[in-house]
Amino acid sequence: MNWYPIKLTTHINKYVFGGRLIQERLSKANLPDSIVAKTWEISDYQDKTGIVTNGNFAGKTLHDLVEAYPDELVGVGWRGPHFPIL
Incomplete structure (x- = not known):
């Protein structure tokens, strides 16, 4: 990626x-x-998740990316329902 x-x-x-x-x-x-x-x-809180506005991920939500790429976005081994920073 x-x-x-x-x-x-x-x-x-x-x-x-x-x-x-x-x-x-x-x-x-x-x-x-x-x-x-x-x-x-930067937000992945309920209905207030950010939407990517640029590049290959444009149109996807931060939540979409957290689910698809947790190791890359948060750190190796991290798993959770939402991006951990508000």
């Missing part, structure tokens, strides 16, 4: 708290004009 830097979609959490600092300090683009409490840059 020819591995490359995988880019994922970002899940955006909006709550009553938060502001615009994520966009301003981190220069994050494509955020809504409303309050952004946090973003999940």
